[in-house]
Amino acid sequence: MTKLPEPFSSPLERFSKAVAILERLIQEKKVRVKSSPGANIAFRVEPQLLTARAEALGLRPDEAPRLVHEVAAMVALLLQERQTEKFFESMIERLMSDEEEGEGAPAPKEREEAKSILSEKARLASKLVSDRIRQKFHAFRASKHDVVSNIRWEVVERKYDKDEKDKARGVAVILKVELTRRPEHEYWMPFFFEDPSRRSFVVECDDDDLDEVLEALQQAKAQLVQQQGKS
Secondary structure, eight states, X not given: OOOOOTTSOSOHHHXXXXXXHHHHHHHTTOOEEEOOTTTSOEEEOOHHHHHHHHHHTTOOTTTHHHHHHHHHHHHHHHHTTOOXXXXXXXXXXXXXXXXXXXTTSOOHHXXXXXXXXXXXXXXXXXXXXXXXXXXXXXXXXXXXXXXXXXXXXXXXXXXXXXXXXXXXOEEEEEEEXXXXXXXXXXXXXXXXXXXTXXXXXXXXXXXXXXXXXXXXXXXXXXXXXXXXXXX
């Protein structure tokens, strides 16, 4: 099997299936397109749905997120409007320099095969480059503020507090909002799963707090949709 550089090391057949899954899910409006300095673009799919679609095409559930990340990295490369052929050649040369000299180094034929596979992956990923995705990519890079990378939550039960005793007993929702920002320098790091610019804050909410947050967000979204319709 032809050795490929990271982060584009998956077999072409499996990469192609991941693109097909994302293409269909985007058509069904079941993909959230997120901004991430790690890949500059990220495709967020509900895990159970991704697992089901992956298994239907013969992909292992544990490899599906990795393939989605690889597709996103290729989309980011295309959106940056780099000269992909030269970029692939550079990646392959770096791969060669990391291999042991002699039998471990890819032969010229293998280099051409690797370049051909990467070019085909770029062609496949280009199917996902829509005007919406392009706009979100450039809007993130133009943002002067933090953007929401992820939101996690859990319901917790408070049974006792050393100051308030059992009077504070009850349940609450803990929200963890993860933020990120555009890179300070013009660099590309699609293989980073950990975002070095990420930070987060945590808040505790009860039902009234959540109602207030939901109301504010619904109003904001309605205004956003209205303004989008005018543009």
